[in-house]
Amino acid sequence: MTDQGKPLLTPRQRLIHTVIYEADTFAGRLFDTLLIACILASVVVVMLDSVQTVHRAFPELLFWLDWIFTALFTIEYALRLYAVARPINYAGSFYGIIDLVAVLPSYFSLIMPGAHVLSVVRVFRVLRVFRILKLAQYLDAAEELKSALSASRQRITVFIIGVLTLVIFIGSAMYLIEGEENGFTSIPVSIYWAVVTLTTVGYGDISPKTPLGQAFSVFIMILGYGIIAIPTGIVTAELAAGKKAALTTQVCPVCCAEGHDADAVYCKYCGDKLN
Numbered sequence: 001m002t003d004q005g006k007p008l009l010t011p012r013q014r015l016i017h018t019v020i021y022e023a024d025t026f027a028g029r030l031f032d033t034l035l036i037a038c039i040l041a042s043v044v045v046v047m048l049d050s051v052q053t054v055h056r057a058f059p060e061l062l063f064w065l066d067w068i069f070t071a072l073f074t075i076e077y078a079l080r081l082y083a084v085a086r087p088i089n090y091a092g093s094f095y096g097i098i099d100l101v102a103v104l105p106s107y108f109s110l111i112m113p114g115a116h117v118l119s120v121v122r123v124f125r126v127l128r129v130f131r132i133l134k135l136a137q138y139l140d141a142a143e144e145l146k147s148a149l150s151a152s153r154q155r156i157t158v159f160i161i162g163v164l165t166l167v168i169f170i171g172s173a174m175y176l177i178e179g180e181e182n183g184f185t186s187i188p189v190s191i192y193w194a195v196v197t198l199t200t201v202g203y204g205d206i207s208p209k210t211p212l213g214q215a216f217s218v219f220i221m222i223l224g225y226g227i228i229a230i231p232t233g234i235v236t237a238e239l240a241a242g243k244k245a246a247l248t249t250q251v252c253p254v255c256c257a258e259g260h261d262a263d264a265v266y267c268k269y270c271g272d273k274l275n
Contacts, residue, residue: 009085009253017083020076021251035076039102039125042069046119066119070106073122077103085254085272093256098124145235152234159230163198166227170194170220174208177216182209198224250274 009017022028042065048054049062077099081087090096102125105118149156171191178184183206184193193206197220208214251257252267252274266273 009083013083013085014253016079017251017253020080020083021253024250036126038069038072039122042066042073043120043123045069046122066106070103070119073099073103083253084256086256089254090256095125096256148235152231155234156231159234163227167191167194167198170198174213174216178208178210178213182213183207194220197221198227200224200228 018025019027019031023032045062045065049066055062080090080096080099084090091100098121102119102122105121108118168191171194172187174193175184175187175190178190180186184190189206196203196206197217200221208217250264252270252272254272255267255270257267257269264274
């Protein structure tokens with residue numbers, strides 16, 4: 001323990017943390033490069049296994065390759081938990097959840113045959129490429145986008161509630177205008193049509209037949225273009241107002257927080273010294 005009561009990493013944990021978490025060292029870049037190669041290879045194995053001709057030709061090979069990658073990712077996940085002072089912080093982080101979900105499908109397949117196809121979620125782990133290549137500008141952009149979305153969440157929530165209210169009204173009105181004889185068999189079905197039309201998707205499985213219904217549809221389609229632009233404008237305004245800060249790829253060895261300033265020596269969230 002430190003003087004402030006914070007858990008202190010052992011030299012071995014610090015070494016593993018540097019290799020596994022940090023992209024600023026040769027060992028860290030090499031580890032992450034090999035990791036991403038394994039991630040991509042494991043995703044390819046899962047996709048090939050879904051091709052019946054390949055599955056019938058190499059069933060055992062694909063089976064064992066999938067389990068080899070699962071074992072490697074399980075060991076890596078355990079080492080990530082070991083290399084931080086508070087494992088619960090890493091386990092609850094975005095990367096921690098993705099890393100855990102990436103290994104679960106293969107184990108679930110033992111009791112639920114076919115569940116291993118969900119292992120394609122491992123492709124999300126490729127996001128670590130930003131840390132490997134030290135693309136600081138992408139880290140900055142990600143932090144800005146995260147801040148903009150967080151600052152916009154109340155306005156976006158109000159917008160979504162407004163849209164939900166609108167589609168309920170539109171669906172109910174179209175049910176009244178068209179009726180069951182034209183395919184609008186219920187208000188929920190009409191609401192489905194309203195969502196498809198308002199978002200300009202237009203599947204075409206249900207369409208108005210009466211002149212009034214068609215005129216109403218034109219109004220909804222035009223309205224849809226304006227509605228789609230609203231959340232974009234909200235987030236764009238927050239991005240324009242946000243302040244850009246230079247960030248580093250370092251991860252705090254105690255609380256697992258990222259997004260530290262380039263000249264940071266101590267973690268701005270828990271105060272522990274960075275590697």
